[in-house]
Amino acid sequence: MSPSPSAETAAAGGAAPGGFDPGSFRDWDSRVFLRGDRVFRALSPDGLTDWEALASSRLFGEAVAEGKVVGTERVEEAAVPEGLVHGSAAVLEHERVPFVSYPYEWPFSMLRDAALLQLELLRRGLEEDLILKDSTPYNVQWRGAKPVFVDVGSFERFHPGEPWAAYRQFCLLFLNPLLLQAYKGVPYRPWLRGSLDGISPTDLRRVLSFRDLFRRGVLTHVALHARLERKHAESRRDVKGELKRAGFKKELVVANVRGLEKLVRRLDWEPGRTEWNAYGATTSYTDADAVRKEGFVREVVHRRPRELVWDIGCNEGRHSRIAAENARFVVSMDADEAVVDRYYRELAAEGSTSILPLAVNVTDPSPGLGWRGLERRPLDARGRPDLTLCLAVLHHVAISGNVPVPEFLSWLRELGTELVIEFPTREDPRVAALLARKREGAHPDYDLEPFERALGERFQVDRREELAGGTRILYAARPR
Amino acid sequence: MKLAYIDPGSGSMILQMILGGLAAAAVFLKMFWHRVLVFLHLRKPDERPATTDGAAAGSPASANGTTDRSGEPVAKR
Numbered sequence: 065m066s067p068s069p070s071a072e073t074a075a076a077g078g079a080a081p082g083g084f085d086p087g088s089f090r091d092w093d094s095r096v097f098l099r100g101d102r103v104f105r106a107l108s109p110d111g112l113t114d115w116e117a118l119a120s121s122r123l124f125g126e127a128v129a130e131g132k133v134v135g136t137e138r139v140e141e142a143a144v145p146e147g148l149v150h151g152s153a154a155v156l157e158h159e160r161v162p163f164v165s166y167p168y169e170w171p172f173s174m175l176r177d178a179a180l181l182q183l184e185l186l187r188r189g190l191e192e193d194l195i196l197k198d199s200t201p202y203n204v205q206w207r208g209a210k211p212v213f214v215d216v217g218s219f220e221r222f223h224p225g226e227p228w229a230a231y232r233q234f235c236l237l238f239l240n241p242l243l244l245q246a247y248k249g250v251p252y253r254p255w256l257r258g259s260l261d262g263i264s265p266t267d268l269r270r271v272l273s274f275r276d277l278f279r280r281g282v283l284t285h286v287a288l289h290a291r292l293e294r295k296h297a298e299s300r301r302d303v304k305g306e307l308k309r310a311g312f313k314k315e316l317v318v319a320n321v322r323g324l325e326k327l328v329r330r331l332d333w334e335p336g337r338t339e340w341n342a343y344g345a346t347t348s349y350t351d352a353d354a355v356r357k358e359g360f361v362r363e364v365v366h367r368r369p370r371e372l373v374w375d376i377g378c379n380e381g382r383h384s385r386i387a388a389e390n391a392r393f394v395v396s397m398d399a400d401e402a403v404v405d406r407y408y409r410e411l412a413a414e415g416s417t418s419i420l421p422l423a424v425n426v427t428d429p430s431p432g433l434g435w436r437g438l439e440r441r442p443l444d445a446r447g448r449p450d451l452t453l454c455l456a457v458l459h460h461v462a463i464s465g466n467v468p469v470p471e472f473l474s475w476l477r478e479l480g481t482e483l484v485i486e487f488p489t490r491e492d493p494r495v496a497a498l499l500a501r502k503r504e505g506a507h508p509d510y511d512l513e514p515f516e517r518a519l520g521e522r523f524q525v526d527r528r529e530e531l532a533g534g535t536r537i538l539y540a541a542r543p544r
Numbered sequence: 545m546k547l548a549y550i551d552p553g554s555g556s557m558i559l560q561m562i563l564g565g566l567a568a569a570a571v572f573l574k575m576f577w578h579r580v581l582v583f584l585h586l587r588k589p590d591e592r593p594a595t596t597d598g599a600a601a602g603s604p605a606s607a608n609g610t611t612d613r614s615g616e617p618v619a620k621r
Contacts, residue, residue: 091549198550232556284563292555303554307561316564323563 083145086438091198092149094217096158103158104141105217108150114220115156121192123185131207131417132181134214135159161214162393162420163372164446167201167237168257169422169430171405172245172333174211175252177412178204179238181211183325186228190318193222199230200237202440208393208418209411225308228317235285236262239328243286244268246331247279251401253423260434265289281327335402353531357486357538358386360529361453364484364540365390374449374481376426377457381407381419387453388418395449399425426457427465444479452481455538459488462510463498469510470518477522483541487515492535512537 084106088096093111097104107115118124119138127133141155167175178201186196196218203215228234240263241252248271255263269290277283296303361383365373373387378396380403388394398404401423408421424430429443454476461467476483488495489512499506519525523541530537581587 093549227552227557227560229552230550231560232553233550235556284559284566288562289556289559292558293553294555296554296558299554301554303557304552307557310561312561312564316560316567319567320560320563323567 082143084147086436087202087434087440089435091217094215095145095148097145099141099143101160103160104139104144105136105156105158106144106148106152107154107156107217108148109153110150111217112153115154115216117221118194118216118219121189121194123188123192123194127185127188127213131210132185132213133216134161134205134212136216156216158214158216161205161207161212162447163206163395164441165206165395165420165422166256166430166440167241168253169424170201170253171401171408171421171423172242173405173408173412174206174421175201175238176242176328176331178211179234179242179328180325181213182234182238183321183328185213187318187321187325189219190222190314190321193314194219195222195228195317196220196230199234206420208416208420209408210415210417222314224314225312226304227307227312228320231320233262234324235289236264239281239285239324240265240268242328242331243281244271245333247272247276247282249333249336253401257430257433260440265293280330285327333405335405350532353536356529356531357455358382360527360538360540361386361455361484362389364451364482364527370449370451372447372449373451373453375453375455377455377460378407378421378453379403379456381410381421383453383455384419384421387451388416391451392418394419396421397424397426399423425465427461427467448479449481452476452479452483454483454485456486456488456494456536458485458515459492459495459498459510463495463502463507469515473518473522477543480543482543483523483539485519485539485541487512487537487539489535489537492532495535 083097085096085098093108093114095106097106115138124133128135136156136158139155139157141157144152144155167178170178181204182196182199182201186199189195197220198215198218203213203218204211205214206212237256241256244250244255244263245252250271252263265286268286272282272286277287365387366389368390370387370391371393373384373391373394375381375384375387375394375396378384378398381396384394384396396404396407396419398407398421404421404423411419411421424443430440432438432442432445433440458469458472461472462469476485490496490499490510495510516525519539519541522544524544525539525541527540528537578587582589
């Protein structure tokens with residue numbers, strides 16, 4: 065099975081072979097297509113002029129060198145797909161990001177940092193008469209814990225007298241989700257997963273109380289915004305023309321961007337104590353067992369270098385870090401956003417570029433979304449792991465999530481991944497605690513013997529080790 | 545006029561104008577306050593108030609001298 069993300073993309077994306085990427089259709093001046101492992105962008109004549117303005121700017125060279133904008137160069141590529149309305153005038157090639165992720169998988173601090181990157185590039189662009197024509201977190205991807213702006217086609221020449229057309233989109237997809245979570249403690253991820261256009265000022269206003277009106281940014285960007293939107297929804301006024309005649313200046317756009325930067329930088333989310341964010345302290349392992357487990361993982365990791373490792377139920381990320389010792393890229397997933405947020409901040413402070421932390425519940429992974437369900441791809445269509453760690457997670461999947469163990473193992477088998485999996489037996493205190501919440505005799509099939517049989521049918525086990533007095537067993541396995 | 549591929553929203557554009565107006569008003573008030581201080585001999589006339597990064601140099605501000613001779617807004621910060 066190919067570990068190449070792009071092969072998976074093309075296969076699972078459902079795009080016409082050789083056509084444009086199914087997630088790249090909105091902007092008629094710039095569309096993405098893939099050829100094997102390579103990412104290209106076709107530009108219209110107008111898009112080309114914008115690119116030339118960007119390519120000759122100081123910002124572009126600096127931002128690419130700083131890792132803030134994806135590496136991009138103009139190439140001669142003959143076979144451009146059909147479908148660019150104004151025809152194709154040039155082709156760019158982009159550096160690949162290791163793993164595509166979406167804002168409904170990012171914890172609070174990641175969305176905030178993505179917003180700050182967006183605003184910084186906009187502010188620096190304006191100094192050289194460049195502006196960003198859209199403003200969506202889908203234009204930001206990650207090299208580990210470092211955000212990188214990938215939609216080079218979003219830069220265009222600034223048109224004097226015009227306001228920032230993407231301000232509304234910035235509010236819907238960056239600012240409003242952040243305000244919702246910072247001020248109300250309501251996670252934005254389910255909302256963003258349900259609405260690719262984001263959270264409208266009107267909807268957010270309804271969630272906020274009178275007291276919230278006095279919190280930073282709410283009165284203008286939310287309350288007034290909602291009111292003006294309602295008032296002018298049916299308006300046929302040529303607002304753009306009026307602004308231009310009134311002498312709307314670039315400095316006003318700059319002032320707004322600086323204000324937004326200041327606002328966003330100060331937003332914070334206090335998750336409070338969740339079930340997992342103190343897990344490290346309450347773990348049921350003894351130190352000796354933790355060391356043995358790490359040794360087990362390290363041995364499998366160092367058998368050979370891996371392209372992509374998934375760590376499911378990564379928690380504080382101890383095993384992801386071991387995996388990163390010998391892998392090109394690690395995607396660490398945990399259902400608890402608070403844990404992932406803290407882990408992200410650690411990685412970001414270290415400047416890590418090889419571990420991507422995501423808030424993902426593996427029993428409900430991100431589906432295909434948007435137009436034809438192809439615009440945003442399902443988790444497992446964005447690159448398949450060649451090694452997956454499932455440590456201290458199986459009992460949550462099987463008992464809390466009610467996913468039958470054989471089905472979980474079949475899903476892992478379909479990924480074509482090697483496996484390090486831990487089976488906590490019914491006698492393990494944490495398993496017993498989960499079972500105690502259910503009717504007596506629930507999950508009779510959750511037991512060592514049926515697990516080993518189901519595992520053996522799908523995988524070739526090549527190492528087995530017991531921990532914690534026999535209540536935790538580790539397996540290293542290859543797909544059959 | 546070039547059209548954006550996303551709808552900028554009439555209400556959102558008007559809000560940007562209001563935000564710009566507020567920022568310009570803030571600069572204007574700051575200048576005004578500076579003149580009051582000068583008048584009361586609490587500050588010397590050549591002392592410029594520090595412009596904060598939220599302040600705009602919109603048209604009212606330009607009229608009050610936050611642009612240099614080339615007509616470019618004075619760099620902030």
